[in-house]
Structure formats: C-alpha cells, structure tokens
Amino acid sequence: MVPVMDSLFLQQVLNGLITGSVYSLIAIGLTMIFGVMKISNFAQGDYSMVGAYTAVFVMAWVGGWLGWIGSVVAAAAVVGLLGVVTERLVFRPLMTRWTDIDMIMVSIGLFILLDNLAQLFFGATPRMIGDPFGGVTVNLGVASTSLLRLFCFFFAGITIFCLELFLNRSRMGVAIRATSQNRFAAQLMGIDINQVYRITFGVGALLAGVGGVLYGTLFAIYPTMGALPTLKAFAVTILGGMGNVRGAIWGGLILGVAEALGGNYIAMEYKQAIGFFIIILVLLVKPSGLFGRKEGA
C-alpha cells in the first residue's frame, strides 16, 4: 500500500523526475542515432563525459550561474562537433560494409578510447563543479530541493522543447524523422542521407553533451563517468521503443521515478534492478517498447 499524498512520496517523485529528465536527454541522442543509422552507440555516455569536462574548463574561467549557462552552450558546441567528427571518421566509413555487431564493437572501442584519453589528459581524480547557485535550497511545501536541481530539470526541459521544435518544424528535422522511418524513400525524395547522418550524430551528441553538463553538475566528473548514463540511456531507449524520441523522453522520466519509488518502497539495494525489472515487464507485454510501433506495420 503506497501512501499517495504523503510528502516523502512526492519528494521521491520529484527526485525521480529531476534525475529522469537527465536520463531522457542522454537517451534521446542514443535513440535518434539508432533510429536513423541503426547504430547502437555505446560511446553515448562518453559524449556526456566530454561535455562535463567542457564545463569544468569553462567554469574554471567564468564562475557562477553565468559560467554554468555558458558551459551548457560550450558543451553543446564542443560535443556536437565531436559527434560530427566521430560520425565522419569512425562510423560512416564502416556503415555500408560492416554488420551491426561490428558497429557495436566499434562504438565500444570508441568508448574505451575516449575513457583512456580522458584519463590520460584529465587524470583519474573525480571533480565536482561547485553549485553555481551557491547551494540555495527551495522548499515547495510538500517537497524540497535545490535551485540547482530545479534548473537542471528546467534546462533539460528547454533542450527537449527546442529539439521537438527542430524535429517537427524544420525541414531538416522532418527529414531526419523521415529517414529513420524509411531510408530508401527518403533518398528518393532527394534527402542527402549523409547530411542527415551528420546532423543526427551532431544533434545526438550535442544532447548527450548538454546532459553531461547537467549530470556532471548534479553528480561528479571523472573519465569513466559515462558508463552509467550509457547504461541508463539504453534502458530508457528499450523502454520507450528503439528509435522513438517521444518514447525516450517519457522513458527517462518513468525510469527516474520508478527507481526513486522502487528504492524507497521496495528495497534500496535493488534500486538499479527495479528499473531493469520494469524494462523486462514492458518487453514481455509490448516488445516494441511503450511507445514503439508494432513490428512490420
């Protein structure tokens, strides 16, 4: 029996939504790249790691909330560019010839490479970014949180909103969606597939980079920090349906809240497992994911 209006319950929902919004952000990039290019990119969390380190450098230069917002913008630019570069140098040359498993191995290789490069250049010592809002806490009556956490949620929301605008309103955004639904037909419409790949990878990485700044500000920054977000992003993507952007948005929030509530009411030590348990349940009932289309439709 769950006491629905109890304040601990609402506190946990809030905690889950905030963490979940960051999961969503990182998962959207993964699901877009999968949708358009059918690549399971295991280096997605490492884009987040690079974004987080970008923030470390920007915030060493300009502190406070201004530096923080600046680092979100800088991370978007740096990691977006990194996405474009890795797509061109690593993934595209192999796309037409190699199998899916090969591509997974290549992305795992990229992930190991980025991890090791980060350890080489930045060292293994974890870092934390000081709270750009000076640790102000906000009491919402039934639940409380910090201004920083609210801003992270808000930034994730804004970024997702901008992405939705891009995908639904812009010519290139619609072309990305079209390509993920039928690559051949998209080609026949005169859509430059390579350009779509480039932009998808750039945008996907950019989202992971912004997510990485938020994740790094909420948690800690170290070379292997990308592994956990990658895992969560895969879980979210499977939950929401592979290649489905809306699915990734809702999937992230659902996973965040399920972990928080499951941890609180079932068992903390199984907090991580609860998320995966839900995924197994969803896959049993609806194998294409909560928001996925039926196969072969």
Place this chain on the structure above:
Amino acid sequence: MPSKEEKFMKKSVILLTALFLLVGLAVAGPASAADSIKIGILGPFTGSLAFNAGEMKKGMELALDEVNAKGGLFGQKVEVVYGDSECKPDKGLAAVKKLVTRDKVLVVGGGYCSSVNIAASEFCHYEKTPDVVAIAISPTITNRGYDYVFRTSPNSPMFLMGINKWLADVKKPKVVAFFMENSDYGRDGQKIWEAASKKIGAKVVANLYFEIGDTDFTTQISKLKELKPDVVFNIASTTEAALIQKQAKELDFVTQWIGVGGQFTQAYFKMTGPISQYAMGSSLEPTKAMKDPVTAAFVKAYQAKYPGSRPGIFSSQGFDNLKVILDAVKRAGKPGGDLAKDRAKIKTALTATDMKLSQGTIKFGKDGQVYTVLPSVVQVQLDKDCKPDTQIIYPPERAAAKYENPQPWSARTCK
C-alpha cells in the same frame, strides 16, 4: 581493386588500432625486464577508485625508488608489475592469476576493495604465493586461517573501535541509520556497527544500500531525512561519500555522518569543499602524526618526490606495504629460481616482520593481521578560510581539536 572508400576504411581501422595500442601502452607502462625481483601489485587502477589506487601507487613508487637507488636487492633491480582489478572481483581474480602464473611474481601486494581481496587472497593461498594486502579492511581476508595471507592495514573492527568508544562515551546517539556500499566492505562494517549500536542502546531505523559507482543518492537521503537519525553510518568510498555530502546539502538534510576512514583524501576535499564539514571517520593521516620521526621522514621524502602534494592515508599505506614486502624478500635471501621455494621462504620471513613505518609499528598476528597500527577518530573541520581538513578529536590523549556538533545548513557561514 579497392575503392577509395575501402582504402579510407582500412586506414581508419589501422589508425584506431594504433591509438588503442598507444593509450594501452601509456596506461600499462613499460614492459618488464629480465633478471629482476618481481613483485605483483593489485589495485583498482581504472574505474571510480582509480585516483585512490594512484595515491597508493605513488607511495609504492617512492619505496621502489628508495630500494632501486641503493642498487636493488641482491644486485638485481626490483620491478613492480601492476594488475588492475577495477574493484571488481572477477577482474581482480583475473589480474592476480596473471601476476601469479604468467608474470611469476614472488609476492603479491597492494590490494584495495574487500570483495576483490577476499577472492584474490584465497587464490594466492592455494597457489602458495604470499599476498600482503595494503588497504582492504574486511575481517574475512585474514580470518580464514590462510597462512600465505597478510594485511598491513587495520581491519574494520580496528577502524571502528575508536569510533565505537567515542559513541558510547561522548555522542550517545538514540537513533542511528546505516547507509552503505553493497559489498563486503559495506556489509562487514554494518555488522560491527550494528552490534556496537545495540550495546549503547541506540535504535537502528534504516539499513540502506547502494551500488559501487552509483551517483544519485537522493532517494536514500530523502528517506533518511524523513527518519531523522542522530547518526548516519556511511560506509562508502571517496567519490560516493563526497556525492552523498553534496546531495544531502541539496536536500537540506543534516546529521552526524560517520565513515570508516580512507574517504577523507585531498581529492575528497577538493570535491566537497566546506560541504563535508562535521563529517567523521577514523583515519591514519600521516600528516597528522608528524610528531613521529618515521612518519615525518616519509612525508618529507614523499613531498620531495612529488612536489606540491600531500601524502594521504593511501600513499602511506602503499609505501608501508611495499616496504614490508621488500624487507621480507631481503630477509628470505636471494631467490634461487625455484618459485615455490622462494615464495615459501618469503612467507616465513613475513611472519617475522617487525618494522617501524609511516603508519606505525608493523608486526603480524598469527592470522597475518597487523594489530599494532591504530587509527584515531577524526572530524572534518574548517579553518578560517573555509578550507576543510581532518582533525583528531578522539582519544583525548591524541586529540588536536574538539568535537563540533553539526549545524543546520542555513546556520553555516562557509558556503
């Protein structure tokens, strides 16, 4: 005839492979030389504990430099082969197997993460290779009657002894909670503290676990906030402990945090800043024991080798660990080439260890555990510039500062 694209593909594959190799070499270090005294060192050199393992390694490199500067042992260079456990038992076991069977080291040292060392020491015992554990603190490691297994650091009951006494004499909490790593380190610590809490009549309101490498602790902290414990025993490693402090602030939660020790490193303070104020633990910080000439000499040598850095508990534990090993190898005599015999001789030499090192006197009990190194109770306190550092607050004869009661976040002046 290969197309342009194919050529490009081949080129990028070669380039990638080369990069992997390059990075691998940079991390792994130079290859081993022949005719040297080989010692295997296990540690989580990558992953979330990599920086602590790096501290241990820095201490060891200091000891290694000292011996090799004097021409090594028996005219041979001493060489250390590092094995990476990533703090995962399966990886650690694979690494120790490689050290013992492929690299044919005389003795295995280092070691960090209890779960890894419980497995690795068992393997060493059956392979009749001396295993001298440096940092892991679970009692299990030395209480199974394995005669090839030693430990140069205090075990968890020893780490907790001082704090238990302080709890009974000074703090006298009524409500306590446990918040710990889901590992042997966490579970063993929990058992000991739960017994101690019962003894002083404190009520245990929660046993909350988390996984190593977790980053989001808001669920657990929100629950703790609801339960309002006087003391939360937080058995965590550096990064997790720092994240917990940070998130406790974000959720406006105040309690007396007590950790095991080993979490208060320079990296920890760099991460938390003043947020970690009031947190407690037991520790063996060498820089807090400068009255001891041996410890002071270690700190000086360390700072000469690594200018601008301050040795922490892991550096000094690493230094002492390798020192003990080198001393035993030396006393066992020049290796004759029969690995089994050489290892047995070193094991026998280890039992007779009696050295004064940076952590104190090291002598092994019958079980291979050192009982002569005793940690003090420390609290994180701030100086006038809001810089955090640990101060010994207990036992009274060693105390350098007074216990401070945790204040609400709004009442704290250092942000």
Place this chain on the structure above:
Amino acid sequence: MLNIENLKVAYGKAVALHDVSMRVDRGELVTLLGSNGAGKSTLLKTISGVNRALEGRITWEGREIQNQPSHTIVNHGIIQVPEGRAVFPDLSVAENLRMGAFTRRDDDGVAKDLNEVFELFPRLKERRTQLAGTLSGGEAQMLAIARGLLSAPKLLMLDEPSLGLAPVVREAIYHVIQQIYQEKGITILLVEQNARWALKVATRAYILENGRVTMEDTGAALAANPDVQRAYLGH
C-alpha cells in the same frame, strides 16, 4: 530527354542488368514490362542514383548523370515513386508531402503545387493531419504519387503503382496517372504488372527479361505481338 546506353549493374557478383539501352523522350509515357526479377526496379534505382552503374552511361538532357548522388538526381527533375508505396508512416500526410518538396526552395511554387495536388487527390486534403501509417493502401499510393509530384518533376518514374490494390482502387490510380500525363504534361516512365492497361496508355514500351532489353516498340504494336500476348497478356 533520358538516354541509357549499355548499362551494367550488379549486386556483388550477381549481375542484375546486362548492357541495357533505352530512352525516354519529352512528353512520352514509356512502359517497362518484365517478369519479377527481370531488373525493372534495379533499373529505376540506378537511374535514381541509389544503385551504382558498373558500366554504361545515363544522360539527362545531354549531361551524364550516372552514379550521381540521389539528391542530385532529384534536383535534375527526376523523381521515383517507389514500389510498395513507402510513405513515411509516422509523419503526417502534410509532412510526407513536404518531404516530396524537400529539394525545392520556391515556397510560392510549392504552395501552388500543393493546391493542385489536393485538387487531384481531395482525400489527402481531408486527411492532411493524419499519420500516413493510418491510411488505406489506395490512399497511401495516392500520397506516394502526390509526394512525387510535389518535387515538380520533369520525369516521373512510377514503380508498380497498382500493386496489391483492390480493382476499384486500381482503376482510380490508373485514372490519376492518365490525368497527370495528359493534363499536366509530365513525362512518365511506368513499371506496371498490368500489361494490358500499361501498353494501352504507353507511347512506347520496352520488355526487360533477365536483365536485358528484349523488345522495344510502340505500346499498340507490342500489345499486338503474339509473343507478348502469350507472356504478358495471358492469351
């Protein structure tokens, strides 16, 4: 307008087209007949730049275009309406049409063409906001053709437009194709299973067998040929 000379295409080692030559002149409706696997779709894909030509030339208005990227081909005014409709199921009807005009920059022209397309296919106007995946087979085929028209093509290539449609719907599609050809004056290259109708409307027709052109003549002459009648008209 479109000239194909000695075209050879292969999938790995399997040769799909051997030495194919054909042409489509401005204002023609050319039909391409052939059994399954004869290479009709391969030919269209090669013209569209999706498949690579190993040998031979494709010229468009005098310029060589073989092996240009598919988006460049669309820019030349050559559009293909693929087999099996291949609309974008999770895009709305309007978004599908917008993708048809992907390469165009003249917004006014697109708006004008959109109106014309909606006159031709009033059903699509009603279902503008509906997802294309929810359309019936006939509606989806109409959408696919409409989407092709929005690229303002000079040459419209239709691959099996009546495949899998009910007879009544098929008649409607035939009617629309004739309308497009006669009223809009767009040159058409048609691949169609229903040889009887396809030969009747064609100015000229080619028969493709095992990757080779075996016959070429006016639609009427081929319809009267006894071999063609036996193989394709079911006499």
